Amino acid sequence: MIQKKVCMVGVFGTGKTSLVQQFVHTKFTDKYHSTVGVKIDRKVVNVAGTDVTLVLWDLAGRDSSEDIGASYLKGAHGIIYVGDGTRRDTVVQLDDLLRVATAAAGAVPSVTALNKIDLTDQWALSVEDYQALVKRGGLFRTSAKTGEGVEAMFLQLATWLVAPKAGA
Amino acid sequence: MDETSAPDLAKLRRILVGEERARLDQLEAKVEDNRLSAERLAARLPEAIVLRAAQDRQLARALAPTVEGAISESVRRKPGEFADAIFPVLGPAIRKAIAETMAELVGSINRAMQHSFSARGLSWRFESWRTGVPYAAVVIKHALVYRVEQVFLVHRETGLLLAQAHPPNLAVPDADLVSGMLTAIRDFVGDSFSAEKEVGGLRTFSVGELTVMVEQGPKALLAAVVRGQAPESYLRRLQETIEGVHGQFPSALAEFEGDTTPFEAAQPLLEDCLVTVLDTDQPVGAKVNWTPWVVGLGLVALVIAAWWTWSVLEFNRAVRALRATPGIVVVEASRGWRTHEVRGLSDPSGATPATVLRAAGVEPARVTQQWEPYVSLTPSLVVARAARVLGPTSVGKPALVLRGETLMVRGPADAPWLARVARRTGWPAGVAGVDLREATPVLPAALVRAGDSLVAGQVLFAPGSAALDDAAAAAVRTAARHARAIAAGLADDGVTVGLTLTGRTDATGTDSTNQSLSRERAERVRRALEGALRGGGAAPVLTTRGVGTREPLSESDSTARARINRSVSFGIRLSIDATPGARPR
Incomplete structure (x- = not known):
C-alpha cells in the first residue's frame, strides 16, 4: 500500500478544514486544532489504477506564517497551500508560508488552493496578485462550499506524489 | 667629606661586592617572576583543564582520588549541605520510582476490589487460607494481568503507519490516523518540552485503563497499546523488537517513500509483541503449545502400532499356511521386533517352506528358518x-x-x-x-505307428469265399511285418503280445453259413500269417474268432460296407508277465 503524508498549510480562516471535510475520512474532531495544533485526516485517491492513501495533516491556521507547526511539516511528501480569495493578506502570506514549509519539509510537490471562489462578488485580489499565484504553478480554484476543484486538486497532487513532477 | 665620600663609597662598594650584587639582583628577579607565573597559571588553569580533558582521561584519573576524598570529607563534615546540593537530582528520581510503584499497586488494588466477591476472589481467599500467604499477596500475584491490544510500527519522520498487529477480534479501523495523531502528539509534547526530545520524547502515557508504550529507534518507533499494567520487562521486549526491525529493514526504512509493502514482513515481529498475561504470571504468547506434539506423537505411535499389528497378523497367517501344508510340521514359531523365527520339519517331497511363506505375503528372507528333513506319510x-x-x-x-x-x-x-x-x-x-x-x-510311443497300421489293415475276401487272393496274401504279409516289429520291440520288456484275428461276412446268407465262413476266413489268415512269421524270432500269440455278422464294421455306403465286412481284421492284446503282487488284466 502507498501512503503519503500531505500537509494542509494556510493562515487562519482560509478554509483548510472545510476543504477536506466532505472528501476525507475523519476520526478526530476539530478541537485537536486548538489543543495539539493538528488534525489527521485520510483521503484515498486512485492514480492510474493504484490506490494512494493521502494522510492529511490539517495544520491549525495561525494569524501569521511565523508559528505554523514546523515540526509537523517534517517528513511531508506533499503540501497543499490554501489561500482565501476574499482576504488578500491570506494570499500574500502564502509566499512566507512557502518559505517556512520548504525549510521544514524540503522542496516537495505542492499545489495551491485559491479557496472560496463561490464568493467572487467579495473577491479582493488584483490581477497582479492572481498572476503571481499562477506563476507558482499547481494553482487550483476551489470552493469548499460547492466542492468545485477540490477533488481535482487532491488527484493532481497524488499524481505528482506517485511520479514526482520535474522541478516541483 | 660626606658629600665627596658618598659616590666614592658606592664606587668602592661596587668594586668590593659588585659581582655578588649582580647575582643578588638576578635572584630577586627570579623570585618576582615565580610569583607572577602562579598568577598566570591561575588565569590559564580552567582552559588548560578543558584542553587536557579533551585529549584523554589522564586528568580525570589523576583527580579522581582527590575528588573522592574531598566529597567523602565534605559529607562527613557537613552532611546537610551535601544533601541540599544533590536534592534536585535525587528528588525526581525518587518521585519517578515511587510513582511507578504506586501505579502498579493501584492497578493491583483495582483488580483486587473487582475480584473481591467474584468466584475468582473466593478461590483466591481459599488459596490464601490454604497456603497461609496473606490475601493481599495472593491477589497481587494473580492480579498482575495485562494484555497488549495493539502494536503499531510507525515511520518516525512522516508518522505513516508501516505495519500493525492486533489480536484477532480487536482491529482498529483507523490505525493509520491513530498512527499519525500519535506522531503529532509526540511532536507536540516534544515541541512543548523541548528538553525531553533529546532523551527520546514521549515514551509512556496512560489513558484510563490503557497505557501506550512507545519505544523508538532512529527511523521508526514501536507503539504498544496495553490494557492493564505491563511489567518493565515488556519495554525491553519492545526495545528488542524495534532493534530487530531496524536490523532487518535498514534500507527499506532509510528509503521509505510511502510504500509500506516491504514492512508486511515485519508483521510476525509485531505479533510477537502481542502478549496476554492472564491469571498466572506466564505470558500466554510464550507458552509452548503442546497439542501438535501430542497429536504428532500419537499419530506416530498409532502408525507403529498399526504396522506392528499388521506384521503380527501377516506372520500368524503365514504360520497357519505352513501348518496347513502337507509335508511341513511347524514345531516353534516366534515373533521378534523386526525378524521372525520358525523351526520345524519339512518333507523334501512337498512344497518348500519358502514358497509357502512367499505365497502368504511374508518375505522368506525376513524369517529365520530352521528345517529338519523328514518323511511324511501324508x-x-x-x-x-x-x-x-x-x-x-x-x-x-x-x-x-x-x-x-x-x-x-x-x-x-x-x-x-x-x-x-x-x-x-x-x-x-x-x-x-x-x-x-x-x-x-x-503300446509304447515307439510302436504306436506299427500298431495303428496293423489294426487298420484288413484282409478282404470275395463274396462267399474264404480263399486268399493275391491282394489278401499281400495284406497278410504286411500284417506279419508289423506284428513281428511289435513283438520284437516288446520282447525284452516282459510284455506278452497277442494278436486276435476276427473273421466277418457280409449280410447275405444265413447266420450259420456266415458263422462258419467267418471262422474259416480267420483260420485261413492265421495259417498264412503263421507261415509268414515262421523262423523270424519273436512272434505274437495268435488267436482266431469268427463273428459272422454280429460285430459288423460300419461304412455309410452299403456296397462298401458289405465289402469291408468280407474280411479278417487284427487286434493287439498286451499283457504284463505275471509277477507276485502284480496282476495285469
Missing part, C-alpha cells in the same frame, strides 16, 4: 514320492492313488512302464505294493 506326499520313483510314462498318464499301503495305478499306460512297475520290489515309505488291475497297457 497320502499326497507318498504318491508324489512314488511318482518320482516310477518316472514318466511314454504314452498315457495313469492316475496314482494310495489305498491303504497299496499304490493303485489307473488308466492307460505304456506296457513296458507297467511291466517295470510290476517287477519293482523296492518301494518308498508308505507304499507296500502296487495294484495294476485298473491299468490298461498300451
Whole structure:
C-alpha cells in the first residue's frame, strides 16, 4: 500500500478544514486544532489504477506564517497551500508560508488552493496578485462550499506524489 | 667629606661586592617572576583543564582520588549541605520510582476490589487460607494481568503507519490516523518540552485503563497499546523488537517513500509483541503449545502400532499356511521386533517352506528358518514320492492313488512302464505294493505307428469265399511285418503280445453259413500269417474268432460296407508277465 503524508498549510480562516471535510475520512474532531495544533485526516485517491492513501495533516491556521507547526511539516511528501480569495493578506502570506514549509519539509510537490471562489462578488485580489499565484504553478480554484476543484486538486497532487513532477 | 665620600663609597662598594650584587639582583628577579607565573597559571588553569580533558582521561584519573576524598570529607563534615546540593537530582528520581510503584499497586488494588466477591476472589481467599500467604499477596500475584491490544510500527519522520498487529477480534479501523495523531502528539509534547526530545520524547502515557508504550529507534518507533499494567520487562521486549526491525529493514526504512509493502514482513515481529498475561504470571504468547506434539506423537505411535499389528497378523497367517501344508510340521514359531523365527520339519517331497511363506505375503528372507528333513506319510506326499520313483510314462498318464499301503495305478499306460512297475520290489515309505488291475497297457510311443497300421489293415475276401487272393496274401504279409516289429520291440520288456484275428461276412446268407465262413476266413489268415512269421524270432500269440455278422464294421455306403465286412481284421492284446503282487488284466 502507498501512503503519503500531505500537509494542509494556510493562515487562519482560509478554509483548510472545510476543504477536506466532505472528501476525507475523519476520526478526530476539530478541537485537536486548538489543543495539539493538528488534525489527521485520510483521503484515498486512485492514480492510474493504484490506490494512494493521502494522510492529511490539517495544520491549525495561525494569524501569521511565523508559528505554523514546523515540526509537523517534517517528513511531508506533499503540501497543499490554501489561500482565501476574499482576504488578500491570506494570499500574500502564502509566499512566507512557502518559505517556512520548504525549510521544514524540503522542496516537495505542492499545489495551491485559491479557496472560496463561490464568493467572487467579495473577491479582493488584483490581477497582479492572481498572476503571481499562477506563476507558482499547481494553482487550483476551489470552493469548499460547492466542492468545485477540490477533488481535482487532491488527484493532481497524488499524481505528482506517485511520479514526482520535474522541478516541483 | 660626606658629600665627596658618598659616590666614592658606592664606587668602592661596587668594586668590593659588585659581582655578588649582580647575582643578588638576578635572584630577586627570579623570585618576582615565580610569583607572577602562579598568577598566570591561575588565569590559564580552567582552559588548560578543558584542553587536557579533551585529549584523554589522564586528568580525570589523576583527580579522581582527590575528588573522592574531598566529597567523602565534605559529607562527613557537613552532611546537610551535601544533601541540599544533590536534592534536585535525587528528588525526581525518587518521585519517578515511587510513582511507578504506586501505579502498579493501584492497578493491583483495582483488580483486587473487582475480584473481591467474584468466584475468582473466593478461590483466591481459599488459596490464601490454604497456603497461609496473606490475601493481599495472593491477589497481587494473580492480579498482575495485562494484555497488549495493539502494536503499531510507525515511520518516525512522516508518522505513516508501516505495519500493525492486533489480536484477532480487536482491529482498529483507523490505525493509520491513530498512527499519525500519535506522531503529532509526540511532536507536540516534544515541541512543548523541548528538553525531553533529546532523551527520546514521549515514551509512556496512560489513558484510563490503557497505557501506550512507545519505544523508538532512529527511523521508526514501536507503539504498544496495553490494557492493564505491563511489567518493565515488556519495554525491553519492545526495545528488542524495534532493534530487530531496524536490523532487518535498514534500507527499506532509510528509503521509505510511502510504500509500506516491504514492512508486511515485519508483521510476525509485531505479533510477537502481542502478549496476554492472564491469571498466572506466564505470558500466554510464550507458552509452548503442546497439542501438535501430542497429536504428532500419537499419530506416530498409532502408525507403529498399526504396522506392528499388521506384521503380527501377516506372520500368524503365514504360520497357519505352513501348518496347513502337507509335508511341513511347524514345531516353534516366534515373533521378534523386526525378524521372525520358525523351526520345524519339512518333507523334501512337498512344497518348500519358502514358497509357502512367499505365497502368504511374508518375505522368506525376513524369517529365520530352521528345517529338519523328514518323511511324511501324508497320502499326497507318498504318491508324489512314488511318482518320482516310477518316472514318466511314454504314452498315457495313469492316475496314482494310495489305498491303504497299496499304490493303485489307473488308466492307460505304456506296457513296458507297467511291466517295470510290476517287477519293482523296492518301494518308498508308505507304499507296500502296487495294484495294476485298473491299468490298461498300451503300446509304447515307439510302436504306436506299427500298431495303428496293423489294426487298420484288413484282409478282404470275395463274396462267399474264404480263399486268399493275391491282394489278401499281400495284406497278410504286411500284417506279419508289423506284428513281428511289435513283438520284437516288446520282447525284452516282459510284455506278452497277442494278436486276435476276427473273421466277418457280409449280410447275405444265413447266420450259420456266415458263422462258419467267418471262422474259416480267420483260420485261413492265421495259417498264412503263421507261415509268414515262421523262423523270424519273436512272434505274437495268435488267436482266431469268427463273428459272422454280429460285430459288423460300419461304412455309410452299403456296397462298401458289405465289402469291408468280407474280411479278417487284427487286434493287439498286451499283457504284463505275471509277477507276485502284480496282476495285469
